[in-house]
Amino acid sequence: MSQGTPRRGPRPLPLHLGLMAMRRWMAMAALPLLASKPGSPGSSSGWPRSRPAAMARIAQKLEAGGHAPEAFAAAVFEALNRADAGLLSGITAYRRHPSRREEPDLPVAWAEGGSRLLDYGGEGPVVLVVPSLINRASILDLQPGASLLRYLAGEGLRVLLLDWGEPGPVERGFGLADYIAGRLERALAVAAADGPVLLAGYCMGGLLTLAAAQRQPGRVRGLALLATPWDFWAEAPERARAIGAMLRGLEPLLAATGALPVDTIQALFALPDPFAIAAKYRSFGELDPDSLRARRFVALEDWLNDGIALAAPVARECLGGWYGANTPARGEWRILGEAVAPGRLTCPTFLAIPERDRIVPPASALALATALPGPLVHHAAAGHIGMVAGQGAEAALWQPLRHWMVGLGL
Known part of the structure; x- marks a missing residue:
């Protein structure tokens, strides 16, 4: 986000x-x-007879504790006012x-359309890092002290990043095969000009690199999959199917x-919570x-709110x-007619599973x-x-990822 660009988050603001x-x-x-109580003026509609037992118990506890309904209502609205004011204050503080x-x-090692292969330098085995298609690649180089890419480049690895860029008129007609068998494999060919490389994919990028590694085994020395989904029905299958049903x-x-x-996209991510x-x-x-x-929060929110259309x-x-x-997971995802089958990979693989992941269970x-x-x-x-x-x-x-990568590169 440039200095003059006003902040738009949290997106979508009307939803929140x-x-x-x-x-x-x-x-x-x-x-x-x-x-409401039986026989009270506000109960003429017959509500007390159908009021759920749980609500009746709450009302009885309030009365037993000496809490008048008016005082309870005032306390509820005071709490709501504090919460709403806190939210608006937080949004204002973020935007300012x-x-x-x-x-x-x-340096740009390769470019095609809106996509670029960025060179982070470093000495050692080459690693090509691939992010998701729906978020900026900057999450991997967020700010000083919060950059996976700069850390790896300073710890014995030569680091390249595939920045997908915005989908322009051409990319808006792309399917996954166009990105994988096209952009990703051509970037991989450049990265592997001097021999097989380490390939690392984050989130959705992990699925893309998995398919590319299967299709281009001679160019991949090892594959790291970071928070990469595979079985979309492993947890809350009803929710996953509901997301699929939204497509119509x-x-x-x-x-x-x-x-x-x-x-x-942001609204879909907000659905679980x-x-x-x-x-x-x-x-x-x-x-x-x-x-x-606070500065880390702002950097992360800027990244989240500056997403990319799919x-x-x-x-x-x-x-x-x-x-x-x-x-x-059902073996039915295909790229140019070939099923993506993890069991066919022969290169070493590293799986990073975040224990508190709320995006990829x-x-x-x-x-x-x-x-x-x-x-x-x-x-x-x-x-x-x-x-x-x-x-x-x-x-x-x-540290664990660097240890695995450097070990494979020796």
């Missing part, structure tokens, strides 16, 4: 403000039901924070724009804005295929432990993002 209002409306609707990421000026409703938007917009965004912004509003924790064909494959039909990523032949499985004491860019990322992932 709407949830705040919805919670207040629900409280307003529930309070009279809690306070002076911290901005400086875009690095790096999204079709008019995909057809009109050629892509799944960033705000829609829609109030979590508000909670973290309230907490941020209480931080010292000059603290390391090409419509890719969105259909991911939502309908991966989530809706669980095609990877650990069970989904762990499914690769049995699908791959003899991987090294590393359980990281972190979340999905914290594993690569959190304050404990060096111990959680960077």
Whole structure:
């Protein structure tokens, strides 16, 4: 994010403000039901006879404790006011924070369309790092002290990053095969000009690198899969199928724009815990804005809110295929007619499983432990993002990953 660009987060802002209002409306609707008593003026509709037993017990406890309904209602609204003010204060503090990421000026080893192969330098075995298609690659080089790529480049590895870039008019017609058999494999050919390289994929990037490693085994010395989903039905299969079912409703938007917009993607990510965004912004509003924790929060939120739209064909494959039909784990995900089969890989593999991952359930990523032949499985004491860019990322992932990579390169 450049110095002059105004912040837009948390995205989609109308969703989070709407949830705040919805919670207040629900409280307003529930309070009279809690306070009503048999025979009271407000109970002429017959509600007390049908009032759930749980609500009746709450009302009895309030009365037994000497809490008048009016006092209880006032306390509820006071708590809601504090929470809402905290959220708005946190959003305002985030948007006004002076911290901005400086875009690095790096050599470009290869470019095609909006995609670039960025050279982070370093001496040693070559590693090509591949991020997701729906977020900026900058999560891997977030800020000083929070850069997996610069750490690896300073610890005995030559680091290249595939920055996918924004989907332009050409890329909006791309499917997964275009990205994997096209952009990724051509970048891999450049990276492996002097011999096989280490390939590392983060999140969705792990699925892309897995397919590329199967198709180009002679160019891959080892494969690291970081928080990479595989069995999309391993946890909460109903939720995964529900996401897949949303595709039908999204079709008019995909057809009109050629892509799944960033705000829609962010709304899908918020579904499992829609109030979590508000909670973290309230907490941020209480931080010292000059603290390391506050600056890290701002850097991470800037990255999250500066997402990338997903090409419509890719969105259909991911939502309908991966989530809706669980095609990877069922052996039905194909690239140019060839099934992606982890068991066919012959190179060494490293699996990093974040124990507190709320984006890729650990069970989904762990499914690769049995699908791959003899991987090294590393359980990281972190979340999905914290594993690569959190304050404990060096111990959680960077050091174990570097140790594995350097060991393979000797």
